[in-house]
Amino acid sequence: MPSVNNTIQLITRAEAERQGTRGRPGRAQESCDDDLAKGPWEFDLAEALAGTPGYGPGASNADTAPVETPRQGQLPQEYKDASDDELTVRIMAAKAELGDRVVILGHFYQRDEVVKFADFLGDSFQLANAAKARDAAEAIVFCGVHFMAETADMLSGAHQSVILPNLAAGCSMADMADLPSVEACWAQLEELYGTEPDAAGRVPVIPVTYMNSSAALKAFCGEHGGIVCTSSNAATVLEWAYERGQRVLFFPDQHLGRNTAKAMGIPLEHMPLWNPRLPLGGNTPAVMDNAKVVLWQGFCSVHKRFTTAQIDQARADFPGVRVIVHPECPMEVVDAADESGSTDYILKAVQAAPDGTTFAIGTEINMVNRLAAQYPQHTIFCLDPVICPCSTMYRIHPGYLAWVLEGLVRGEVLNQITVPEATAVHARVALERMLAARPRSVQESAERQAAARDQRGTAGVREPAAAGAPGA
Numbered sequence: 112m113p114s115v116n117n118t119i120q121l122i123t124r125a126e127a128e129r130q131g132t133r134g135r136p137g138r139a140q141e142s143c144d145d146d147l148a149k150g151p152w153e154f155d156l157a158e159a160l161a162g163t164p165g166y167g168p169g170a171s172n173a174d175t176a177p178v179e180t181p182r183q184g185q186l187p188q189e190y191k192d193a194s195d196d197e198l199t200v201r202i203m204a205a206k207a208e209l210g211d212r213v214v215i216l217g218h219f220y221q222r223d224e225v226v227k228f229a230d231f232l233g234d235s236f237q238l239a240n241a242a243k244a245r246d247a248a249e250a251i252v253f254c255g256v257h258f259m260a261e262t263a264d265m266l267s268g269a270h271q272s273v274i275l276p277n278l279a280a281g282c283s284m285a286d287m288a289d290l291p292s293v294e295a296c297w298a299q300l301e302e303l304y305g306t307e308p309d310a311a312g313r314v315p316v317i318p319v320t321y322m323n324s325s326a327a328l329k330a331f332c333g334e335h336g337g338i339v340c341t342s343s344n345a346a347t348v349l350e351w352a353y354e355r356g357q358r359v360l361f362f363p364d365q366h367l368g369r370n371t372a373k374a375m376g377i378p379l380e381h382m383p384l385w386n387p388r389l390p391l392g393g394n395t396p397a398v399m400d401n402a403k404v405v406l407w408q409g410f411c412s413v414h415k416r417f418t419t420a421q422i423d424q425a426r427a428d429f430p431g432v433r434v435i436v437h438p439e440c441p442m443e444v445v446d447a448a449d450e451s452g453s454t455d456y457i458l459k460a461v462q463a464a465p466d467g468t469t470f471a472i473g474t475e476i477n478m479v480n481r482l483a484a485q486y487p488q489h490t491i492f493c494l495d496p497v498i499c500p501c502s503t504m505y506r507i508h509p510g511y512l513a514w515v516l517e518g519l520v521r522g523e524v525l526n527q528i529t530v531p532e533a534t535a536v537h538a539r540v541a542l543e544r545m546l547a548a549r550p551r552s553v554q555e556s557a558e559r560q561a562a563a564r565d566q567r568g569t570a571g572v573r574e575p576a577a578a579g580a581p582g583a
């Protein structure tokens with residue numbers, strides 16, 4: 112039997128319940144897409160035959176992949192046919208032979224079958240730092256998605272090569288903003304607000320891009336006095352931006368932008384949503400006059416699946432449950448949860464909790480399942496009862512990892528991610544600003560959230576005018 116995603120395969124075979132595998136206690140598990148039980152290489156082939164790229168099975172399957180999205184060529188048959196055990200032996204042998212010449216970085220959302228080979232596992236912020244710090248390795252194999260590998264390339268040394276084991280591991284949210292659309296937006300903002308600083312020296316607009324964006328957009332921010340943020344330091348980054356600018360253009364994730372700005376006390380009516388297909392983003396000049404943060408109309412299809420109804424259900428099933436969601440979730444979900452935070456925040460919150468805590472977690476399923484397995488002293492389940500992984504993280508599989516590592520053993524660098532220096536030079540400016548904006552500690556972050564929640568309890572919450580907009 113060739114290796115596929117073991118958890119998904121078990122679910123698809125309806126064995127999860129019988130074997131007592133991970134998942135929501137007391138609830139049958141189903142997956143969002145039967146194709147998850149196939150090897151990711153089946154989708155490389157389907158894309159090659161169709162001539163169009165796709166994201167593969169999982170939560171972002173229905174998103175539209177831009178035509179220029181990188182596609183993965185055919186994985187040699189031997190890697191498709193290999194069993195889990197065979198791939199493990201081959202990967203370990205290649206790692207042993209390469210020694211310190213290679214470092215494998217993994218994002219928390221990677222499947223367990225890949226995570227077990229990672230030398231370092233982390234969130235986007237930590238992985239960017241890790242790429243910068245691993246100077247001794249000739250090759251950085253990045254088990255994550257394309258924008259993370261681009262960032263690793265820009266932050267690592269010229270003597271290092273960064274490898275993405277499957278080129279189709281992109282990010283549908285990152286693909287929702289491209290350079291021409293952001294430039295067109297910027298031109299309209301300059302026309303509206305001018306380019307001169309105010310009396311306090313603050314420029315009209317600071318561009319802030321989420322880490323989940325192309326290198327070209329990071330370069331745009333570097334060139335225009337802006338900065339990159341991750342979900343762990345978004346609040347610190349927005350503070351940085353408001354010290355220097357009167358307002359912020361935040362792309363591509365509207366939800367992270369809205370949730371972070373709202374927690375800073377910015378009213379929803381000062382957060383217009385920008386639809387790149389409409390003049391003025393679909394807003395009136397009066398609305399734009401009042402803008403404090405202009406939110407790009409992007410979103411993550413994994414985190415969009417979480418709902419307040421799921422939170423209500425979790426609270427009904429498990430009184431006292433602690434609900435933690437990722438800030439890529441819609442605002443009403445973040446508001447209804449007990450806490451929100453990056454993947455590292457979620458991990459640290461679980462680690463610090465007293466034994467016997469019950470957690471309902473709103474983030475990608477591979478990470479939630481791993482937490483449930485690693486911290487058996489707690490009850491941990493995913494808010495979404497349907498197993499639905501990030502479709503692009505899913506594209507990385509031990510078969511591709513074995514292929515690129517064995518390539519390195521032969522002296523061949525496969526699937527190298529290289530950002531042109533003309534782009535990287537500007538993107539690094541924005542990335543270095545981001546690395547200087549340290550994330551708040553879990554404790555400080557939790558305290559601030561609790562204080563904001565108390566305040567909201569007395570002041571009430573208003574729904575955003577744009578919450579029902581198409582694509583939200």
Ligand code: 13P
Pocket residue numbers: 219233234235236282323341342343411439452453454455
């Ligand atoms: P973090 O790891 O920064 O929390 O981001 C989550 C994510 O969506 C990565 O794609």
Ligand code: SF4
Pocket residue numbers: 171220256281282283284285323411412413414475501502503504
């Ligand atoms: Fe992109 Fe969402 Fe997947 Fe993260 S979880 S890589 S934001 S699609």
